Ligand SMILES: CC(=O)SCCNC(=O)CCNC(=O)[C@H](O)C(C)(C)COP(=O)(O)OP(=O)(O)OC[C@H]1O[C@@H](n2cnc3c(N)ncnc32)[C@H](O)[C@@H]1OP(=O)(O)O
């Protein structure tokens with residue numbers, strides 16, 4: 001593949017991405033993320049702004065020493081001290097880049113820098129010359145290029161290249177431009193700057209109007225050959241261009257982009273995305289392209305039927321390409337008969353085990369009631385047909401909990417189990433833990449809590465708390481949900497829901513065993 005056709009991927013998760021966080025990342029977290037980003041096979045990693053704090057200097061220095069593969073880059077203002085710090089922090093990198101920048105838009109020049117374009121240009125040229133003492137890989141950015149007149153951009157870029165810049169980056173710093181405008185800037189620079197071919201043209205787009213990816217892609221079509229981006233698109237304000245989206249656009253639409261390509265190892269996308277989300281404490285929106293929880297989940301019957309017949313009817317990329325094991329076919333009241341039959345087939349049931357039309361009616365009733373229907377619900381429907389949520393074995397009769405600052409919390413729970421009322425009390429670090437301990441004593445089941453998620457439904461003081469828990473019992477996972485104004489009660493309801501699901505699964509198991517015994521007796 002020709003070098004001219006390669007789109008360089010410049011990851012700035014650890015620099016611009018980190019600017020999104022309320023608290024900056026610890027050195028250990030930065031190093032962990034740096035290794036994950038290197039596994040994506042990015043070409044360049046911008047890993048910090050060394051002059052900004054001793055901690056950031058140390059992180060850049062450690063990453064420069066430890067992380068092999070990509071070019072390691074540090075950011076510096078066009079200021080001598082910044083360049084010196086950057087050069088020192090990157091000293092031990094196998095391959096290093098100094099990225100220096102200065103704002104060029106009239107607004108930034110007048111109010112922020114209080115300089116003329118000529119003065120800013122002289123400062124940039126001096127910074128680039130200074131950087132060349134440390135490396136010959138120097139990137140120069142015209143901050144707020146998206147709002148800079150094209151002739152001003154040409155003026156400073158020509159001089160930056162003459163001073164030794166090998167990459168020229170065009171940032172749409174405030175996410176202001178639209179794709180046609182941004183592509184026109186790249187075209188104009190290629191036509192008007194006489195020495196432009198001596199440098200690689202790069203773009204750095206922000207997402208204030210949701211156009212960061214679209215602008216970056218348009219720029220590539222107009223001749224840019226480096227995209228600056230971050231994992232999950234995190235970054236200052238509304239974030240940056242998302243790495244996983246551009247990588248998958250270029251890969252999926254080779255009919256448009258070939259011979260252009262990126263070197264991203266796309267099968268690492270899901271893992272790195274989830275690591276970034278976890279470490280940065282920034283949940284991924286479920287409908288986020290490529291990596292969101294719903295990106296490969298189909299919930300409606302027509303789509304599910306299509307995907308079962310030919311996956312590409314509703315999937316333009318395969319989940320395995322981005323490191324997701326398989327797609328998901330969620331069972332909801334929008335599902336149809338095909339997916340239910342398919343699911344039951346996977347669970348080991350043959351068509352003779354149930355009447356599809358009857359089962360489908362009871363499935364719809366249940367799905368309307370509870371939203372998502374899980375495998376154990378479906379199996380229970382096969383055996384008990386008219387399964388009602390209110391057929392609860394366990395029912396919460398009463399709950400009282402108390403907590404005092406500095407003391408352990410306590411809770412008393414009463415559960416109605418058939419005709420019996422069972423009561424237990426327990427203590428815990430908080431009222432939820434205390435209540436869960438009490439329920440555990442009642443059920444006597446070795447249940448392991450895998451996930452606990454609390455969200456608010458509605459707003460203001462009367463918002464409802466919804467608790468969703470995933471619990472494991474005898475190697476199977478069960479989902480329980482509880483909704484109440486009081487979050488301790490919502491948690492307890494979710495736990496009781498899990499107990500009822502386990503109870504139902506045990507009934508299904510008993511039915512299955514009885515069926516197997518009968519089948520065995522018939523063949524003897
Ligand atoms: C668009 C971007 O994302 S750029 C990167 C943004 N990231 C950051 O700002 C994080 C790291 N920043 C920092 O740690 C600090 O801001 C520092 C260490 C760089 C500077 O801190 P301070 O010296 O206290 O200055 P402060 O941040 O308040 O103001 C910025 C100064 O840099 C100047 N400046 C801003 N950009 C540049 C530039 N590219 N080149 C030269 N000077 C610049 C400003 O005009 C201002 O100078 P002034 O003090 O003469 O008015």
Ligand SMILES: CC(C)C(=O)C(=O)O
Pocket residue numbers: 016101141142143144169171172173174204206
């Ligand atoms: C330093 C530059 C590239 C930047 O982050 C921006 O302009 O958004």
